[in-house]
Amino acid sequence: MRNNISDLLFITELYYLKNIYFDTMKNLILTLSLLGAFSTGLKAADYGFEDSVPKSISVIKGGNLSLSDSYFKEGKKSLKWDWVSNSSLCLIDSLEMPGAAKSADGGITLWIYNEKPVADHLHFVFETAKGEKGYEFSFNLSYKGWRACWIKFSDMKKTQLASGKIVKMLVSSPSSVAKGSVYLDRMKITAKTLSDRITPDLQIDENNNNLKRDLWHWCRLWEWEQYKYDVSVPTNLTTEGSSALKEMEKRLDAALKPDDVNTKELNKVEKTYSAAGIARVGDHMTGKPLVSNDELQKKNGELSLTDINDMLIAFAQDWVISANSSSLKKYFEVLDYAIEQGMAYGSGMGTNHHYGYQTRDIFRSAWIMRNEIRKSENSSEYIKTLCYWSGLQESRIPYQYGRDELLDTWHTLLQAKLICAMMITEEKERYRAVQALSRWVSGSMAFTPGTIGGIKIDGTTFHHGGFYPAYSVGAFAALGNYLMVTNATPFMISESARKNFKLALQTIRNYTNLKDWGIGICGRHPFSGKIPDEDINAFAYLAQAGDLTGKGEAFDRELASDFLRFGTGNKQLAKTLRKAGVVESANPEGFWAYNYGAFGIHRRNNWMVTLKGYNTDVWNSEIYTKDNRYGRYQSYGSVQIIGSGKPVTQKESGFEENGWDWNRVPGTTTIHLPLEMLESPFKGTQMEHSPEHFAGASSLEGKNGVFAMKLLERNRPTFTPGFKARKSVFCFDNRLVCLGTGITNNNQKYPTETTLFQVALKEPAEPMVVDNAETTTFPFESEFDSQHGLICSDTKGNYYYVKNSGHVKVMRQHQRSFENKTKKLTEGDFASACLVHGTAPDNQEYEYMVLIQPDKNQLKKIGKENYSVLRKDSIVHAVRDNQTNITGYAIFEDFVSTDKSSEIQKSDRELLVMTKPVGDNQKIMSVCMPDLNISEKSYTTKESSKPAVKQITLNGNWKVALEMDNVKAVTSSDKKSTSLQVTCVDGRPVEFTLMKY
Numbered sequence: 001m002r003n004n005i006s007d008l009l010f011i012t013e014l015y016y017l018k019n020i021y022f023d024t025m026k027n028l029i030l031t032l033s034l035l036g037a038f039s040t041g042l043k044a045a046d047y048g049f050e051d052s053v054p055k056s057i058s059v060i061k062g063g064n065l066s067l068s069d070s071y072f073k074e075g076k077k078s079l080k081w082d083w084v085s086n087s088s089l090c091l092i093d094s095l096e097m098p099g100a101a102k103s104a105d106g107g108i109t110l111w112i113y114n115e116k117p118v119a120d121h122l123h124f125v126f127e128t129a130k131g132e133k134g135y136e137f138s139f140n141l142s143y144k145g146w147r148a149c150w151i152k153f154s155d156m157k158k159t160q161l162a163s164g165k166i167v168k169m170l171v172s173s174p175s176s177v178a179k180g181s182v183y184l185d186r187m188k189i190t191a192k193t194l195s196d197r198i199t200p201d202l203q204i205d206e207n208n209n210n211l212k213r214d215l216w217h218w219c220r221l222w223e224w225e226q227y228k229y230d231v232s233v234p235t236n237l238t239t240e241g242s243s244a245l246k247e248m249e250k251r252l253d254a255a256l257k258p259d260d261v262n263t264k265e266l267n268k269v270e271k272t273y274s275a276a277g278i279a280r281v282g283d284h285m286t287g288k289p290l291v292s293n294d295e296l297q298k299k300n301g302e303l304s305l306t307d308i309n310d311m312l313i314a315f316a317q318d319w320v321i322s323a324n325s326s327s328l329k330k331y332f333e334v335l336d337y338a339i340e341q342g343m344a345y346g347s348g349m350g351t352n353h354h355y356g357y358q359t360r361d362i363f364r365s366a367w368i369m370r371n372e373i374r375k376s377e378n379s380s381e382y383i384k385t386l387c388y389w390s391g392l393q394e395s396r397i398p399y400q401y402g403r404d405e406l407l408d409t410w411h412t413l414l415q416a417k418l419i420c421a422m423m424i425t426e427e428k429e430r431y432r433a434v435q436a437l438s439r440w441v442s443g444s445m446a447f448t449p450g451t452i453g454g455i456k457i458d459g460t461t462f463h464h465g466g467f468y469p470a471y472s473v474g475a476f477a478a479l480g481n482y483l484m485v486t487n488a489t490p491f492m493i494s495e496s497a498r499k500n501f502k503l504a505l506q507t508i509r510n511y512t513n514l515k516d517w518g519i520g521i522c523g524r525h526p527f528s529g530k531i532p533d534e535d536i537n538a539f540a541y542l543a544q545a546g547d548l549t550g551k552g553e554a555f556d557r558e559l560a561s562d563f564l565r566f567g568t569g570n571k572q573l574a575k576t577l578r579k580a581g582v583v584e585s586a587n588p589e590g591f592w593a594y595n596y597g598a599f600g601i602h603r604r605n606n607w608m609v610t611l612k613g614y615n616t617d618v619w620n621s622e623i624y625t626k627d628n629r630y631g632r633y634q635s636y637g638s639v640q641i642i643g644s645g646k647p648v649t650q651k652e653s654g655f656e657e658n659g660w661d662w663n664r665v666p667g668t669t670t671i672h673l674p675l676e677m678l679e680s681p682f683k684g685t686q687m688e689h690s691p692e693h694f695a696g697a698s699s700l701e702g703k704n705g706v707f708a709m710k711l712l713e714r715n716r717p718t719f720t721p722g723f724k725a726r727k728s729v730f731c732f733d734n735r736l737v738c739l740g741t742g743i744t745n746n747n748q749k750y751p752t753e754t755t756l757f758q759v760a761l762k763e764p765a766e767p768m769v770v771d772n773a774e775t776t777t778f779p780f781e782s783e784f785d786s787q788h789g790l791i792c793s794d795t796k797g798n799y800y801y802v803k804n805s806g807h808v809k810v811m812r813q814h815q816r817s818f819e820n821k822t823k824k825l826t827e828g829d830f831a832s833a834c835l836v837h838g839t840a841p842d843n844q845e846y847e848y849m850v851l852i853q854p855d856k857n858q859l860k861k862i863g864k865e866n867y868s869v870l871r872k873d874s875i876v877h878a879v880r881d882n883q884t885n886i887t888g889y890a891i892f893e894d895f896v897s898t899d900k901s902s903e904i905q906k907s908d909r910e911l912l913v914m915t916k917p918v919g920d921n922q923k924i925m926s927v928c929m930p931d932l933n934i935s936e937k938s939y940t941t942k943e944s945s946k947p948a949v950k951q952i953t954l955n956g957n958w959k960v961a962l963e964m965d966n967v968k969a970v971t972s973s974d975k976k977s978t979s980l981q982v983t984c985v986d987g988r989p990v991e992f993t994l995m996k997y
Contacts, residue, residue, distance in 0.1 A: 047187040049079040056092050063087040063173070071183045073111040073146060073289045074300070078185035083173035091169040094129075096189055100153065101126060101134060101166035103191035107152035108169075109295070109350065111342075113183035117142050120174030122182070126153075128164035135159070135166070140203045141174065141182070145284075145340040148292075148350035150198045155209050186295075195294055199348030207348075217405045218353040221388060222346060227396040231436055233428045241431050244489040248422060248434070251485045256364050258317040266327075269314040272307055273330060278337045285333065290341035293358075294351045305358040308338045313361035316369045331369060335382065345385045355389070356412025363390060363416035370423050383423055390416035395436045399443025402942045404452040406444055407463040411474035414441070414482055438491040441482060445497035449944040450934055451617060455500050456596040457986050459507030464687065465940035466619045467597030469517050470525045472508060473535045476501075480538025487545050495548070502548050502559060505539055509562055510592050511601050513608035513642045516650040519665055520612025520638040521599060524621070524628035526820055527650065527657045531566070539563035540573045554580075561585035567647070591705035591731055593697040595930040595987025598635070600697025600707045602731040607643025607852055609736065611667070611729050613695030613709035617932045619687040623680045628820050630662035630678040632688075635695075637709055637727040639667025639738065641757075641852060644796045654759025654796055659815040659828025664755040669711060669725045669740060669837075671750050673718070675818055681717035688714065689937070696930020698912035698989045700886060705731045706912050708877065708890030713745075720747045726874055728890040730867075732881035734858075736850040737867050739890075742874045743837050743844040752841050756802070756848065757794040758832040761812070768831055769793040770810050778829070780812040783836075791863055795831055799851040801863050806846065807836045847872065870902075889913040905977055906953035913952065918993070922961065926991040927952065929984035947985040954978045954994075961993040971997065 047054060053065045059081070068080040081089055100106035112122075118141040126135040135156040139149050169189070174180070199219045200207040211219060234241070278287035290303045298304075311334045318327035342349045366373060366386055373382050387393065391413050421433035448454030451465045463471035479501060486492050493501075508531060511517050515536075517529040543559035551557075560577045563569060564584035592601045598618040602609040614620040614635040621634040645652025663672045680686035695709035708728040715721035723745035730737040740754060764778035771784065772791045784790050790805040802808055810833045817826050837844040847869065851862055870878035870887070877890040889904060891911045897904065903915060912928040932945040958978040960969050966983040967990060975997070982990050 047079070047184075048075055049185060049187075050075045050077050053079065058090050059083075060088040060090050060170075061086060063089075065089070068183060071113040071146070071185075071284075073113075073185040073291070074297070074302075075185075078113065078183040080181060080183050082179070082181050084179045085173060085177060086175050087173045089171040089173075091171075092167060093169070093189060094165070094167045096191070097126070097167055097169070098165035099191040100189050103193075104154055105152055105193040106189075106191040107155070107194045108149065108187070108189050109194065110149040110187040111146055111185050112139065112149055113146050113185070114141050114143055115181050115183075117144050118174050118177050118180060120176045122174070123172040124156075125170045125172070126156075126166045127168045127170060129167050130164060132161045132163060133159040134161070137204060140205075141180075143202070143344065143346070145344060146342045147201075147203050147344075147347055148342060149203065150194065150348075150350040151204055151207055152194050152198065155198075155207055186289075186291075195351045197294075197351045197353040199350065199352050201348030202346030203348075216353065217391075217403070217409055218355060219348070219351075220394070221352070221391060222348065224391060224394040224396075225346070225388065227393055229396045229432065229436065230398075231432055231439075233432045237428050237431055241490060242427065244491065245422070245427065245430060245434070248485050248489060248491070252367060252419070252422065255481065255484070256367050258321055258368070261318050261321045262314065265310070266314045266318055269311040272303070273311055273334065275301060276303055276307070278330075278333055280333060280336070285337040285340045287337050287341075290338060290343065292349045292351050292355075303341075305343065305355055305362075308334060308343065309359050309361045312365040316365035319372075320368050328372065331365070331372075332376065336378070339381070339385055343385070343389065345381070345388045354408075356408060356416070359389065360412055360416065362386075363419045366423065367419045373423070374425060379425070383420070383425070386416075386423065387420040390420040392417045392420045392433065392437065395433075395440035399440050399446070401446075402449070402452065403444070403454075404940060404942070405463065406448070406454040407461060407468070407471040407475040408453070410444075410478045411471070412478075414478045418482060418485065434491050438486060438493055441479075442494040442497040445479075445493065445500050447500060448942070450932075450936075450941040452940050452942045455504050458594050458596050458988060459503040460594050460596045461504055461507075462596070464523075464622065466523075466622075466687065467521065467594070467599075468523050469508065469511070469521055469529055470523045472504070473531055476505065476508070476538045477532065477534035480535065480541040483538070483541040483545050487541065492545060495546070498542060498545055499548050501542055502556070505542065505559065506562070507592075507594070508535075510588050510603070511594070511599075511608075511610065513587075513603070513606075514647040514649070515566065516642060516648075518608075518610035518612070518638070518640040518642060518650070519631075519655065520610050520634050520640060521597060522628075522631075522634065524624055524631070526628055526631055526634075527655060527660075529650075533569045536563060536566045536569035537573065539566075540570065540577065543577075557582055558585070590702045591697075591699040592702075593699050593705060593928065593930070593987070593989055595696040595928070596932065598695045598697075598709070598930065600699070600705050600731070602705060602736075604734055605643075605853070606648055607641060607734075608648075609731070609852070610638065610640045610642070611697060611707035611731075612638045612640075613707070613711075613727075614688070615690050615695040615709070615931065616693050616937055617689070617934050618695065619689050621688070623686040625680065625684070626821050629680070629823070630675050630818070630820055632678045633663065633665050633668045633670045636665070636668035636670055636711060637707075637725075637729075638665045639729055639736065639850070641666070641796070641798055641850075643798075643853060651760075654757075654794065656760040656828060657817075657819065658826040659760070659817050659830060660826070661758060661815055661817060661830070661832070662820075664753070664758040664832055664834060666755050666757050667729070667738065669727060669743060669752065669754045671720055671723060671745065671747050671752050673750050677718040679718075681719070687939075688716070690714070693931040694892065694910040696912070696928070696987055698914060698926055698928035698930070700914040700916060700926045700989075700991065701924060704733070704881075704884065704886055704914070706888040706890060706914060707731070708892070708912060710892060720745045722746065723752075726877065726890075726892050728877040730879040730881070730888045732867070732884050732886060734852040734854065735867065735881065735883075736852070737869075737879045737881075738846070738848050738850065739869065739872050739877045739879070740846040741843075741872055741877070743841050743846075746840050748840050751839050752837040752844070754835040754837065754846050756792075756800045756808075756833040756835065756850075757798070758830055759794045759796060761795060761829040761831055764812075764829055766795045766831070768795050768812070769799070775812075778812050779814065780810070782810050784808045784810070789863055792833055794833075797853045799854060799859070799862055800833065800848055801851065802835070802846075802848040804847065807838070809834055809836050845872065884916070886914060886916045901955065903955055904952060905955050906951075908950045908952070911950055911952070912989075921996045923958075923994050924991065925994055926989045927980070927982040927984065928987070928989040930987045932987050933985070945986045947983050950982050950984055952980045952982065954980060957997040958994040959997055961995045964992055966990055967992045969994070
């Protein structure tokens with residue numbers, strides 16, 4: 001065989017020396033003729049090792065190669081290499097290896113079984129035919145079992161010596177040990193892009209140097225393992241400390257101990273266990289391969305971490321409840337099998353991203369089996385492995401500022417971390433671990449900068465570089481459960497952390513009605529966004545942790561009242577709080593500006609309006625290939641009213657997916673496209689940002705507000721580049737004044753519309769008002785061009801007055817649509833109304849008012865002037881409400897007024913301003929720059945919002961009533977105007993009172 005290899009190298013070198021180039025087919029034919037003797041290895045550089053040892057692989061300086069069925073990671077065999085000290089395994093591949101080595105992201109994927117741990121390594125070198133080194137790396141052998149060897153060429157050490165094509169891989173054996181054996185399987189050398197989430201581990205600790213490790217928290221386990229505790233183990237544990245640990249054990253037991261065996265699930269995992277062939281053979285385990293999801297071939301019977309998770313929890317529960325010795329035996333067999341297969345201490349399994357979602361019940365099973373684990377002979381290995389995969393080691397030092405993806409960590413691994421800390425055998429070490437973990441949790445709940453994950457200063461919570469309630473809720477539940485276990489112990493989280501958590505909980509309370517949030521903030525989960533009961537319990541757990549109102553109460557009554565208002569959750573908690581005199585809170589009322597999400601919330605009585613836009617820092621919607629396919633228009637200025645039902649729900653408010661026209665999200669200005677054109681034009685996720693900075697909301701006195709945005713579509717396939725509009729919504733009590741100007745695009749094929757409403761009909765004859773007359777006709781369609789103004793209603797008690805109506809279309813019809821995940825045909829009956837701007841509109845505009853659930857007196861006045869539009873163009877939208885005397889301004893561009901009597905004479909661009917006179921000599925004013933003012937425009941950034949000083953010139957002579965660092969007033973020399981300098985940051989409104997001189 002060595003002669004064959006020498007001949008091959010000689011022939012290959014001749015090709016390079018003569019610089020002969022062939023077209024693709026001739027080169028392939030000639031190479032195959034030369035290398036026909038070892039065609040086994042030419043399966044697109046995919047080495048399966050099932051039939052025979054590939055002739056392209058040999059040993060140098062001793063050792064032996066053979067196939068073995070003792071261990072395998074695919075098929076039924078692997079390549080066994082019996083090595084001796086300083087020997088090498090040599091692979092020649094002149095077809096795939098040269099291209100792979102040239103590829104920016106190509107590399108090798110391989111699994112290696114080591115029979116006996118060695119304090120040494122294998123050394124991989126990739127060479128040219130002339131023996132010039134190109135790339136190299138080392139692979140640690142201090143383990144027993146399977147480990148992944150995944151690495152890109154770009155992450156290997158590049159020697160800069162190679163001038164020719166890389167055609168040879170040499171793997172050198174350890175020099176410190178006389179002999180040993182390893183088994184190779186599932187080997188590929190490829191030019192195709194390897195995963196960006198290759199995980200550094202004990203085997204290749206410097207792997208994936210291009211990984212942004214502050215972002216991909218799943219891949220940082222080995223990095224964190226290098227942390228050393230900066231707190232000492234207590235010399236003596238106090239009675240209080242010991243008692244606290246025991247109390248926490250009881251609470252964890254109460255939360256995690258099963259009540260019964262899930263027979264259906266047990267039967268299911270018994271089949272998985274049997275089909276996988278998991279069994280103990282001598283000193284090792286056998287069974288079907290366990291791999292990460294990135295290489296899982298389920299059809300071949302391979303197992304994932306989810307399978308391990310499901311088996312462990314089911315067998316544990318059966319043992320704890322039924323004392324079934326068979327389940328006890330299988331529990332430890334599965335645990336040993338998983339560790340040997342690679343879910344072990346220090347292992348990365350090639351890629352391990354998002355494993356927390358697959359492993360949560362593994363840690364729960366470990367807790368209810370902790371006594372059995374502690375009594376086992378492998379106890380220390382089990383606990384070490386569990387601690388490693390929980391990420392507990394990250395908490396050995398304080399939380400590191402700038403850490404991303406906290407919602408995922410809280411949701412999937414916080415309980416795992418606590419369980420593992422509590423499973424540490426020695427009590428004093430356990431105390432230290434829990435103490436350090438609580439410190440880390442407290443630090444992680446500080447406000448995070450930019451668009452990375454965590455809690456923002458306005459109370460919104462971030463994931464995937466944006467505001468994301470669907471990820472917030474699981475995280476809130478985990479934090480609540482952590483509080484439940486640690487409350488009234490030395491391990492409670494800090495007061496500042498609890499205050500931040502309270503803000504986040506009150507924020508989700510504000511943007512949900514009763515439990516549902518709107519389409520505009522749904523991420524990739526349209527129509528299904530709601531707070532689960534576990535997250536509602538977090539309100540009560542945080543309330544019990546202590547009063548945060550400053551009143552010195554035994555608990556926080558505000559949070560407790562909010563908990564009771566939801567009406568669900570832990571019944572015993574509710575009973576306890578009611579006995580303490582807590583009554584449920586009223587529905588939230590007011591206006592809230594949440595500009596980290598470019599949205600505003602306006603509420604009165606039982607209804608809620610969600611106003612949503614997007615900009616350079618806030619994405620529009622999250623579209624996956626199989627999630628929210630048609631959700632492009634969620635943030636195109638949506639104005640959604642959720643206010644119907646007992647309790648109020650999104651569905652009862654008319655928002656149902658079956659039959660939903662995805663082009664007609666209420667309030668949005670859109671181009672009405674075929675649904676297939678709304679899908680992402682890219683292969684992967686689409687989270688579109690706008691080229692424009694201006695989108696968001698502002699408030700005055702926390703009661704009323706204004707929302708505005710510059711709408712502009714990017715140049716994307718299926719988009720209309722340059723499609724633009726200026727949109728605003730002014731919110732005064734139950735009146736919304738909606739303005740649009742500059743609606744322009746060149747799409748000649750599909751019409752542009754602004755949707756007033758779209759609501760599902762419970763029955764075809766459900767009544768509504770059209771042109772001031774009730775109708776139950778179905779189907780129904782009518783268009784209005786009258787100049788007297790159009791009054792119509794939806795079926796939920798909300799009225800729409802379109803002034804100088806232009807072209808309005810009102811419909812009651814049966815609609816066909818597609819489900820957002822499966823594309824399954826859906827159908828439903830809907831009522832809708834829209835302003836039709838036509839194809840390729842040029843500088844179109846609109847004006848309409850929404851009257852939300854008006855009483856009889858308000859209905860009598862609808863259509864009469866109760867507001868004044870002071871200006872409506874591409875520069876400024878300005879509206880004065882005649883009932884509240886509030887004036888709101890959406891200032892799109894720098895402007896100087898030509899009207900010397902105007903309240904604002906001059907202003908910087910992209911501001912939201914609100915004013916309200918108080919008597920003859922004062923006015924309340926708010927100024928907001930909704931832009932976060934972040935320079936880095938990337939998927940996610942930890943760059944903080946930067947302050948910006950904005951200039952506004954007011955008519956008259958004014959001063960700031962109370963001195964403020966962020967507001968300065970300078971009177972003009974003629975005493976006729978006042979220049980305001982307002983420092984804006986974090987998209988938060990700056991509110992102040994002015995007094996006349």
